Amino acid sequence: MYRTNFYNKVTVNSVExxxxxxxxLSEFSNQVEYxxxxxxxxAGDVKRPDLISYKCYGVVDFWWIIMIYxxxxxxxxxxxxxxLLKIPNEIDIYNFQRKYxxxxxx
Numbered sequence: 001m002y003r004t005n006f007y008n009k010v011t012v013n014s015v016e017x018x019x020x021x022x023x024x025l026s027e028f029s030n031q032v033e034y035x036x037x038x039x040x041x042x043a044g045d046v047k048r049p050d051l052i053s054y055k056c057y058g059v060v061d062f063w064w065i066i067m068i069y070x071x072x073x074x075x076x077x078x079x080x081x082x083x084l085l086k087i088p089n090e091i092d093i094y095n096f097q098r099k100y101x102x103x104x105x106x
Contacts, residue, residue, distance in 0.1 A: 027096075027100070028065070028068065028069065028088075028092075028096055029069065031092065031095070031096050031099070032088060032089070032092045033089075033091075033092055033095070034088075034089035034091060034092055035089070036069075036086040036087055036088050036089065037056065037086075037087040037089070038084055038085065038086060038087065039052060039055070039056055039084070039085045039087050040082065040083070040084050040085075041079055041080065041081055041082060041083040041084075041085060042081060043081045045079060045081075046079050046080065046081060047075070047076050047079065048079075049063035049064070049066060049067055049075040049079065050063045052066060052085065053066060056087045057090055062090075062093060063075070065088060065093055066085060066087060066088070069086055069087075069088050070085050070086055
């Protein structure tokens, strides 16, 4: 899952680009069907949101979704030991990605 899949593609002056003014990620919290899990940040997780993703999902790819879901703008500065993070269900992530991603043109 790539973060750029959540933006609309537009053509400006015959150049195809991503429209960064529109982003479907703000709709993620409204689309959640399953209860989130919770994870308490430990000292080794500070400045390493990728480790949190790996511990919760087995892959490092979803760190940015965890940060967005918890309203953390700067994970390098805002993650502190003892914080309790909501971890969205993996099924919700995949359902959201299937619904909103921009498909590549053939």
